Amino acid sequence: MADVPDPAVRPAPQLPARVTLPLLTLITQQSLDEDYLHVAERRAATSPGPARIRPHRTAAVVVxxxxxxxxxxxxxxxxxxxxxxxxxxxxxxxxxxxxxxxxxxxxxxxxxxxxxxxxxxxxxxxxxxxxxxxxxxxxxxxxxGFVPVRGEGVRITIDDPPGADGTEAVRDEDLALLVDGLWQAGAEAIAINGQRLTALSAIRNASIAIHVNSRPISPPYTVLAIGDTRTLQANLLDTTHGLAFFDVAQQLGFVYELHNEDTLSLPAAPERLLRLRAAKAGTAADQNNHVDEENTP
Structure with a gap:
């Protein structure tokens, strides 16, 4: 026979979860639930209502x-x-x-x-x-004679004959014959006893002495002539003035010697002979005219 419950006996009431759950579990669940609830309320308050979809107006705006x-x-x-x-x-x-x-x-x-x-x-x-x-x-x-010169040439020494009187001594015209012959033979510069000869030089007798460039010179007379030593002496003997000088020298008995020299030094002419009083420097046109005149037959 089945047991019949006693109506007078009532079942014990069920306790809530916060009573039966452990304290730590209960605190954790309640905190999370409250946080979720708080977030849900904020979303509900801030979110707008459902947006209306207006496809035609949106397309028009885009276009x-x-x-x-x-x-x-x-x-x-x-x-x-x-x-x-x-x-x-x-x-x-x-x-x-x-x-x-x-x-x-x-x-x-x-x-x-x-x-x-x-x-x-x-x-x-x-x-x-x-x-x-x-x-x-x-x-x-x-x-x-504007400048001193140096070069090869001929040295000619002339002296009076031994025991010569005034008529047999070397005179100015004798030296002039020799100088003219040297110019004709091709001498480029001439000096007598250190006196350079120019176009204005004079060889003259003054009393018994010979003067060159107005300076007295005495025998023996040394004539230096710069020129080609290979031909100068030979050419001198072929000139009229050179032959005349050697004829006089032989007749009067002058003592003379001719020597070729490798180097001769001649001074410049005295400054007073280098000053031109009447002549003036010409131009290239004057030179051309002179050449034309020479070429004219």
């Missing part, structure tokens, strides 16, 4: 914005095209101007090169003429 963007791009492109066209035209104009300037400069360079060529030719002619003039001047300085 309008796209149209604005396209229009803006077209306007900007048109402006940029105008600016680019203007810049291109300016660059073309500048290039043309620069080309004209470069062409002008190239023409100037060609003209300057031609001018430099002409000037170089003129300089070459002038330099050649200058060198010729310097050479001519040096030869004239040597021949006229």
């Amino acid at each position: 309008a914005v796209f149209g604005v963007l396209v229009t803006t791009a077209a306007v900007q492109t048109s402006r940029n095209a105008s600016v680019n066209d203007a810049s291109r035209a300016t660059l073309i104009s500048q290039i043309s101007a620069r080309r004209d300037s470069v062409s002008q400069l190239q023409d100037d360079i060609v003209a300057q090169r031609e001018r430099n060529t002409r000037l170089q030719e003129t300089l070459a002619r002038t330099t050649s003429a200058e060198q010729s003039a310097i050479t001519r001047m040096r030869r004239l300085e040597v021949r006229t």
Whole structure:
């Protein structure tokens, strides 16, 4: 027989979870639940209501914005095209101007090169003429006695005959014959007893002494003549004045000697003989006229 529950006996009431759960578990669950609840309430308060979907208006706005963007791009492109066209035209104009300037400069360079060529030719002619003039001047300085000279030549020593009286002694005209013969034989410079001879030199007797350049000299007379030692003596014997001098020397018994010298030194002429009183320096035109006159038959 089954047991029948006693109505008088009531089941014990069930305790809540906060009573039966451990304290640590209860604190953790309540904290998390309150946090979740707090977050859910904040979301509910801040979130708007369900958005309405308006597909037609959204498409219209998108198309309008796209149209604005396209229009803006077209306007900007048109402006940029105008600016680019203007810049291109300016660059073309500048290039043309620069080309004209470069062409002008190239023409100037060609003209300057031609001018430099002409000037170089003129300089070459002038330099050649200058060198010729310097050479001519040096030869004239040597021949006229303006400068001391040095070179090979002939030394001629002349003395009176032993026991000679006044009529047999060497005279000025005897020395003049010898000097003229040396000039004819090709001598380039002559001195007698250290006196350089020029076109203005005089050989004269003053009393019993011979004077050269107004300076008295005494025997023996040393005549120095610079010239080609290979031909100077031989040429002297072939000249009229040279033959005349040697004839007189043999007739009167002059004592003379001729020697070739490797080096002779002759001084310059006295300064008073180098001053020109009437003659003046000519020009190249005068020289050309003189040459033309000589060439005229």
